[in-house]
Amino acid sequence: MKNQCTFCFQCNLFKGKISLPEDVAIMYKYHYCLSQTEKWKQCKRYTFENINGYCPDFVMPNSLLTIDQIWQRTQQEYALQH
Secondary structure, eight states: OTTTTTTTTGGGGTTSOOOOHHHHHHHHHHIEEEETTTTGGGOHHHHHHHHHSOOOTTOOOOOOOOOHHHHHHHHHHHHOOO
């Protein structure tokens, strides 16, 4: 598909590795990942991945968190794990 997200095949949400109700996962995939109108460029997962090279699983395409807030939460979770 010409206009699909460039990260969709490495994205855990697209690959079904994030636990979501099936209808929600399908809506995200078609609304963002496979959008012919390039809606994926507005996806928070795409934006974070594009900047940082990965995206944590707690981030949803329509997240209201800023990129800085996502980064801070990612750093806090990493610190708690180590």
